[in-house]
Each structure stands twice: as structure tokens, then as C-alpha cells.
Amino acid sequence: MQIMLDNLIGSERPMSWVLQFWPVLAFSFISALAATALCKRIAVKFGIVDRPDDRVKTHKGTVAYLGGVGMLAGLTAGILAGIYYLHGQEHLPSTFTWLFGVLAGGATACFVGLVDDIFDLRPYQKMLGQVVAALILVAAGIRPSLSFLHAYLGLNIQQNIEIALGVPIVIVFVVGATNSLNLLDGLDGLCAGVTVIITVALLILAIHLGTWASSQVGGDSVRVVVCLALLGALCGFLPFNRHPAKIFMGDAGSMLLGFFVAALMILFAEKAVRWWMASVVVFGLPILDTAVALARRLFNGRPLFVSDRGHIYDQMIDRGIPLKRTVAICYGLAALYALIGIGLSLRTKIRARYALVIYVLVFVLSGVIVWRKGYLKMEGLRGAVRKRQ
Numbered sequence: 001m002q003i004m005l006d007n008l009i010g011s012e013r014p015m016s017w018v019l020q021f022w023p024v025l026a027f028s029f030i031s032a033l034a035a036t037a038l039c040k041r042i043a044v045k046f047g048i049v050d051r052p053d054d055r056v057k058t059h060k061g062t063v064a065y066l067g068g069v070g071m072l073a074g075l076t077a078g079i080l081a082g083i084y085y086l087h088g089q090e091h092l093p094s095t096f097t098w099l100f101g102v103l104a105g106g107a108t109a110c111f112v113g114l115v116d117d118i119f120d121l122r123p124y125q126k127m128l129g130q131v132v133a134a135l136i137l138v139a140a141g142i143r144p145s146l147s148f149l150h151a152y153l154g155l156n157i158q159q160n161i162e163i164a165l166g167v168p169i170v171i172v173f174v175v176g177a178t179n180s181l182n183l184l185d186g187l188d189g190l191c192a193g194v195t196v197i198i199t200v201a202l203l204i205l206a207i208h209l210g211t212w213a214s215s216q217v218g219g220d221s222v223r224v225v226v227c228l229a230l231l232g233a234l235c236g237f238l239p240f241n242r243h244p245a246k247i248f249m250g251d252a253g254s255m256l257l258g259f260f261v262a263a264l265m266i267l268f269a270e271k272a273v274r275w276w277m278a279s280v281v282v283f284g285l286p287i288l289d290t291a292v293a294l295a296r297r298l299f300n301g302r303p304l305f306v307s308d309r310g311h312i313y314d315q316m317i318d319r320g321i322p323l324k325r326t327v328a329i330c331y332g333l334a335a336l337y338a339l340i341g342i343g344l345s346l347r348t349k350i351r352a353r354y355a356l357v358i359y360v361l362v363f364v365l366s367g368v369i370v371w372r373k374g375y376l377k378m379e380g381l382r383g384a385v386r387k388r389q
Helices: 002-008 022-045 066-085 093-119 123-139 148-153 159-184 190-211 221-239 250-268 273-282 284-299 312-318 323-346 351-372
Strands: none
Touching: 002 190, 002 351, 022 066, 022 221, 066 093, 066 221, 066 250, 093 123, 093 159, 093 250, 123 159, 123 250, 159 190, 159 250, 159 284, 159 312, 190 221, 190 284, 190 312, 190 323, 221 250, 250 273, 273 284, 273 323, 273 351, 284 312, 284 323, 284 351, 312 323, 323 351
């Protein structure tokens, strides 16, 4: 632990370099708090609410939607505050292009989710919107570096080929992360709280890279600003979403959060592969829940893209674990994955290839535990399927 703490703050920039970005967190939090309260009133007034159906949606009474719009307001305020501040401090075109690209892509993902909340889009329509959001990242120049293929495999890849290979990678990350957090949004405070833990872990990684001045093209500042804006927006929304929830984030919120986390993971892939791998492991709980959901539906002959009540957290509820304790357990699991990702990435003596082996073993062990505990079965309430009207 002491070794990790010693390696956390680099020698190239002081900690004050990070503290100067505090307006991003403040503007994001205050704006999200106010906007979420306003969105709740608007949702109730115009009937944009979520109603229980006794199959998948088991909450009591109607609950307002539009929480995602409130978070988008907070994210917009935070990122614009970061852009305003950096305008006088940093003169790298990529910094502003990347920040505007993340914000534009996030707004696109949120809009697609909002349309789904109101009009109930088909899965392929939502996926098409997610692809469009991913392409905005690509257009802004946010794509992974594949230099590790040369370092570890000896492959020399031309720049245009590297760019072409990066496009499907960005799409996979955006589509995967947005749908993973959408699936995790099933209990009051669950998705938002887990994303807070993930964002704090990514912020720690961003601080580490920033104080070591790892990026020469503005990536350090972008990562810190996006993490702080996301953290502020989540903290402004979460008080309204804790049990009993007064407002839901809806698909607008889960797709927005998934997009921002995906963008951060791609930003961590700017240079060394070890930080990319660490960010993926930090996102471990949503990955596990999604993998379990798909495997369970496949093994039991159920539609892969139709909602049910068989997620890990649903099965905990069905096994008699109270809601608040279930959410707390999920928070603990998310924190465990975050600590593993941070711990191995900050131990500089562990080479990336060995860290990869450990990461794979962590996910394999997680899968074995899930299987042994019977979370791949579907029976009773866990077999309920929500059919499209």
C-alpha cells in the first residue's frame, strides 16, 4: 500500500496542478443538483414517469424520469468550466477538441436514451445511436494507441491502418459500456453509486498520469476534467436517486454515463496499454453483470436482448437480501475491482503482460464464483421476461 501511495503523485507536476480544477467539480455538482430537481418537476407535470409492471419493474408507484437530463446539465457545466479555465492555461488544440467531442458524444447518447425512455426504441435503433456517439469520439481524434502491438508482438502498423483499427475498438467500447450500465440500472442508487466508485478510481489514475506529465497532447488535462465533471454530476443526481428514489436516470442517464466512462477508457489508451487495462478492470462489476446476463439467457434459451429479472442484484433480492444491503454489496464489489485495477497499475515493477494475466484470472475467478452460487439459473421471478408491447 505504501508503495502505491508513493507512486501516486508524480514528480513532474505538483498536486496543486490537480487542485486548480476544483471549479469543474463545483459547477458540475451545483448544476446537476439544480437541474435534477427541475427535471423531476417537469417529468411529473408532463407524465414522463416510470410505472411498475410487476415483472421487471417492481418499484412502488410512479417515479419521474429525466434524471439523465439533469446529469447532462451538470456535465455540460463542468466541462465548459474546464474549457474556460484551460483556455487561459493550455494552448493545445487537441485538449479543446477532445473535450468538445466527449461532450457532444455524451449529449448524443443521452438524447438517444431520452427518446427510448419516451417512445421505446427497438434495440437496433438504440445501438445505431450509440454507434453515432462513438463516431463523434473518433471524429474528435479520441481513439486508442496500438503501439503496444509493436512493443509486444513486433508488428509495425502504419498510422492510417492504426486509425482504421481504432474505429471499431471505440465503437465496441461505447456500445459495451452504455449497455452494461443500462443493465446495471435496476435498483435505487445502484448504477449511479457504482459509477461514482468507478469514476473516483479513474480520477486516481488520471491524477497519477497527470502529475507524471504522461501526455504531450493534452490528455492529462482532459482526463482530469472529464473525471471531475462526471463525479460532480453523479453526486448532484444521487441524493434524488437513493432509496426510495424520487427520480430515475432512465436510459438517457445510463447511456450518458456509459458513454462518458467509455470515453475515459479510450483516453487512458492514449499511450501505454497498462492504463487501458487498468481502466477496464476498474469497470469490472458492470462487465461481470453483463456477461452473466448474456450467459444466463443463452444457457436458458431466453432472448438475449429482452429485459428480465435475473441480474445478479435481482437474484440477491429474490434470495431475501434487503435492497439497501444488496446495493451496499454491489458497491463493495465495484470497489474491489477498482482497487485491483489501481493497485496493479501503480505498482510499476509489475510488467503489463503479468498484470494482464492477473486481470484475466480475476475475471475467471469471478465467473466461477457466479456459476457455483447458481446465478446462471433462471427460475421463478428470475425467469420473468418483459415483452415488447
